[in-house]
Amino acid sequence: MSPEEGLVTEASQRLINDICAKYAGRTQFLGCNDVxxxxxxxxxxRDVLKAFAAEKGLDGAEKDAFLKSAFEHLHALSKAGEPLSLETLVNAIxxxxxxxxxxxxAAEELExxxxxxxxxxxxxxxVSFKGKSKYWELKFDREGKxxxxxDYDPETNIITLRNVPEEFREMWMTEV
Structure with a gap:
């Protein structure tokens, strides 16, 4: 059987072993189960935190602060490869x-x-919004809002961007 038919070469196996050793304890790299x-x-x-903010009736700045606090806590754990403690998260945010x-x-249906x-x-x-259509793609942080x-006007379905960076403005003016 040739390598093209599915045999793992010795060099490939060494590479796989090196990768597995590097990620040992953090993830089952080949099965990706933990990931x-x-x-x-x-x-x-993410979904329950957004729903909780809505349920509590948090308005713009309050909602943004709550979700930003959650993001910062979770992002720090993600960067450090540390596991989440729900109790610590709740007390922090x-x-x-x-x-x-x-x-x-802890809702049973959430599991x-x-x-x-x-x-x-x-x-x-x-902390961010992302969307696209056939002709454009847009991504921005909540803080920008x-x-x-x-700004978004639901009646006209128009998004307005303010304080566009000069480089983008120049490119736009040159192209259009």
Whole structure:
């Protein structure tokens, strides 16, 4: 059987062993089980945090601060490769009534686990918006909305960008 038919060469096997050794304890690299679990758990956590903010009626700046606090806590864990403690998260981001958020996170139907390393790409959605159409793509941080740099008019379905960087403005003026 040739390598093209599925045999792993000795050099390939050494590379696989090196990669597995590098990631030992952090993830089952070849099976990716831990990575997939962390992604799913991060998605559930992201969604419940957004729902909690809405349920609590947090307005623009309050909601942004709550979600930013959650993102910063989770991002630090993600960068360090540290597992999440839901209790620590709750106390850090909703200290005024931790039992309220704990109750949401402990909901039986959610089945949210403790101890996974948050997926940085998934939790980014706590502080940013991203969208695209056939002709454009747009990504911005919540802070841009709060600071008045980005506005959306639901009646006209128009997004307005303010304080466009000079480089972009020059490119636009040259091209259009």
């Amino acid at each position: 997939l679990i962390a992604k799913r758990e991060s998605e559930k956590l 909703w200290p005024q009534a931790p039992e309220e958020l704990s109750g949401k996170l 949210l686990s403790d101890g996974f390393v948050p997926d940085g790409r998934v939790i980014r959605a706590l 709060t600071e008045g740099y980005i």
